[in-house]
Amino acid sequence: MTFSRRTVLGFALLPLACDSAKPHEGFLGLTERLNDRVQHRLLRPGKLAPQEPESAVTQEGEFPLYKVADDYPEAPAGWKLRVHGLVKSPLELSLAELRRLTPTRFRVRHHCVEGWSAVAAWHGVRVSEMARLCGADPRARFVEFRSFERGQPSEDAEAVRYYSTWDRESAEHPQTILAYARNGAAISREEGAPLRLYSAVKLGYKMVKWVDEVVFQPVRTGGYWEDLGYEWFAGV
Amino acid sequence: MKSPRAEQPLAVRITHWANVPLLALMAASGLQILAAFPEMGPKGAPAGWYPLQGWIPPAWMRAGDWLAGARHLHFGIAWLLVANALVYLIWMGTTGEWRRRAFNPRRDARNALDTLAWYVRLRRSPPEQGLYNGLQRFSYTLAIALGAVEVLSGLALYKPVQLSPFAALFGGYDGARAVHLLGLAALLAFTLAHVVLVILHPRALASIFTGGRRT
Numbered sequence: 474m475t476f477s478r479r480t481v482l483g484f485a486l487l488p489l490a491c492d493s494a495k496p497h498e499g500f501l502g503l504t505e506r507l508n509d510r511v512q513h514r515l516l517r518p519g520k521l522a523p524q525e526p527e528s529a530v531t532q533e534g535e536f537p538l539y540k541v542a543d544d545y546p547e548a549p550a551g552w553k554l555r556v557h558g559l560v561k562s563p564l565e566l567s568l569a570e571l572r573r574l575t576p577t578r579f580r581v582r583h584h585c586v587e588g589w590s591a592v593a594a595w596h597g598v599r600v601s602e603m604a605r606l607c608g609a610d611p612r613a614r615f616v617e618f619r620s621f622e623r624g625q626p627s628e629d630a631e632a633v634r635y636y637s638t639w640d641r642e643s644a645e646h647p648q649t650i651l652a653y654a655r656n657g658a659a660i661s662r663e664e665g666a667p668l669r670l671y672s673a674v675k676l677g678y679k680m681v682k683w684v685d686e687v688v689f690q691p692v693r694t695g696g697y698w699e700d701l702g703y704e705w706f707a708g709v
Numbered sequence: 710m711k712s713p714r715a716e717q718p719l720a721v722r723i724t725h726w727a728n729v730p731l732l733a734l735m736a737a738s739g740l741q742i743l744a745a746f747p748e749m750g751p752k753g754a755p756a757g758w759y760p761l762q763g764w765i766p767p768a769w770m771r772a773g774d775w776l777a778g779a780r781h782l783h784f785g786i787a788w789l790l791v792a793n794a795l796v797y798l799i800w801m802g803t804t805g806e807w808r809r810r811a812f813n814p815r816r817d818a819r820n821a822l823d824t825l826a827w828y829v830r831l832r833r834s835p836p837e838q839g840l841y842n843g844l845q846r847f848s849y850t851l852a853i854a855l856g857a858v859e860v861l862s863g864l865a866l867y868k869p870v871q872l873s874p875f876a877a878l879f880g881g882y883d884g885a886r887a888v889h890l891l892g893l894a895a896l897l898a899f900t901l902a903h904v905v906l907v908i909l910h911p912r913a914l915a916s917i918f919t920g921g922r923r924t
Contacts, residue, residue, distance in 0.1 A: 493778025501778075504785030515871045522870040535753030582882060584869060586776065588746035590882050591753065674870055702777040704784075709870045 496702045509706040516708055518642050522581045522673035530580065530656065531591040538663045539677070541624025541635055541697060545663050546683050549621060552667055554651070558617075558689035561608030568653060568667045574598045574606075577650050581673040584709045586698075595671045597652035601645035603687060613689035616644040618670050618681040626701055637670075637679045637696035641689075643708060648673035651684060676707040716840060716921030718806070724797040725917060731790040732900075734782060736893055737772035741779035743890065744771060751883050759887070787863070794856060809840050812850035817843035852899050855892050862889040 492499055540546075554571065557563040580594035600616065603609075620635040643649060649672040653660060660666045665682030672680055678698045699705050717725075744765045750756035773779025801807040812821075820843030823836035828844075836842065841849070865875035865885035879885035907914045915921065 493772075493774040493782060496778050496781035501781040501785050504788060505781055507788070508784050512868075515868055517871060520871060523873060531751065532753045537752065582751075582869070584882065585746070586780070588742065588886065589748070590751045592751070698777075702775075702781075704777070704780065709868060 494702075505704055508704070512706040512708045513640060513642070516640075516642055516646075516674065518646060522579075522648055525580045525582055525592045527580070529582075529592045531593060533656075536583075536591045536593060537585070537589070540622065540663075540682075542622050542632075546620075546622045547662065548667050548683070549685075552621075552685065554668060554685060554687065556603055556607045556687045556689075558687075559610040559613035559691060560689050561610075564603070564607050571598055571651070571653060571668065575602055577647070579648055579673065581648065583677060585677040586703065586707070594656050595650060595652045596654035596657075597650035597668075597671065599645075599647065600649050600651060600670075600687070601647070603651065604645055604689065607689070609689040610691075612691050614641050615639065615690050615693050616641055617686075617688040617690055617694055618684055619686035619688070620681045620683045621685045622683045624697065626697065633697070635681060635683070635697045636694075637681050637699065638690075638694045638705075639675070639679065640706070643672065643674050646672065646674050649675075651687075674708055676709060678703060679707050713923035715923050716916045718804075718920065720797070720800045721806075722917060722920065724793050724800075727793045728790070731786055731793060732896070734772060734786045735790060736897070737770060738779040738782040738786065739889075739893060740766040741771040741773045742776065742783060745776045749883070749887050749890070756883075756887065784867070791860065794853075794860075810846065810849065812843070812846040817846045819843065821847045848899060848902070852896065852903075855896050855899065859889060859892045859896070862886075862892060 492501070496502070497505060538545075552568070554566045555563070556566070575598065576596060577599050578594060578596045580592065583591045583593065585591075615638050617636060617638045622635045623632040624635060625632050649670070651668050652665075652671040653668055655664055660669060665684070668684045669682040670680045670684055679696070693705075695705065696703075699707075747765050748755055748762050749759040755762055771779070773782040801810065820836050820838065822843070823832060824838075824842045824844035826832040827835045861875055862879055862885045864872050865879055866882065866889060869876045869882040869885070876882055876885050879888045907917075912921075
């Protein structure tokens with residue numbers, strides 16, 4: 474096993490290198506990269522999250538609905554989902570068109586980075602199905618999901634779009650969908666209407682709401698919370 | 710004849726003292742993570758048994774400043790703590806040191822009860838002991854077991870889906886979260902008792918610095 478100079482330095486400066494304000498750097502950045510790799514290794518593409526019983530479903534009103542904008546955003550008129558990037562044929566799909574694609578439904582536990590869990594049933598189209606329809610290139614090892622919600626990452630910063638980038642394997646997990654219904658009803662504006670990302674294999678902040686773009690890409694980009702310091706992989 | 714062994718060989722002293730900052734950082738970053746959702750039980754179904762619902766540990770008990778910082782600290786230091794534990798356990802196994810350190814109910818149970826009786830003034834004199842008395846062996850072994858519980862419940866929280874058998878062990882994600890916190894409380898209680906008792910027995914305190922007598 475060989476260690477890069479950066480690795481050796483990272484450990485040698487351990488007491489100085491744990492700066493929690495910059496968790497992507499120093500010793501913490503080093504272990505984050507290690508943890509990202511371990512998490513990726515732990516992900517088994519065929520392994521499904523257990524189906525929760527109907528009785529475990531979180532009561533209406535108790536499932537937290539977070540946002541980064543001041544108000545829950547309203548879908549722009551003529552909203553369509555754009556799927557593009559390293560693909561054979563880019564797509565533009567209306568909600569009606571999405572609803573005609575093969576649906577997937579599952580009832581699973583949601584894990585928030587804050588530590589709470591909640592249960593709901595989700596209904597939508599697999600991201601793997603979108604990848605197949607647009608002919609996503611295997612070299613596109615990452616998928617960026619973009620929202621039309623805009624938020625200010627800090628008080629003096631300009632508002633940016635909410636987004637998050639995933640590893641392709643998690644994005645194409647059988648329980649990763651672009652969801653348009655929850656607990657049997659169309660999702661509300663607060664829940665991410667008209668379309669939101671939902672997955673059983675990631676923490677909540679990776680599941681972009683109010684989605685309008687899916688980009689298959691060969692490079693790893695960040696995310697709204699990831700750019701602020703939250704871990705990138707965030708698998709569960 | 711085997712060469713004489715120190716009461717606290719160098720490997721024990723190093724791994725013991727390495728635990729102090731590592732465990733403190735794990736506990737403090739863990740409490741900062743708890744502060745983001747200081748409740749037990751899933752959303753909409755708070756656990757009735759938990760008396761501290763909503764209680765946020767005071768700032769001096771927390772490390773990492775904010776949730777992301779604390780999580781990076783927790784999942785970074787965890788590697789060092791587990792590495793330290795592995796060095797200790799492998800060393801114990803290969804040198805046979807565990808024989809005079811680990812709790813063996815058949816040998817130590819009686820002695821542990823007698824020592825406890827002496828501590829609570831139900832007995833006039835302490836029972837005979839070698840390196841450790843039975844109660845020490847019991848509590849040190851218990852602390853290691855608690856460490857194992859923290860690692861297992863921690864893995865269950867980190868990967869409740871990919872490592873779902875670990876979560877199942879604790880009755881699911883929220884069960885694992887409760888065990889992880891109770892394990893911390895138990896380790897904290899152990900540490901307090903450990904510090905009080907070692908102050909009452911200064912010779913034991915000296916030996917964890919110097920190695921102590923060779924026997």
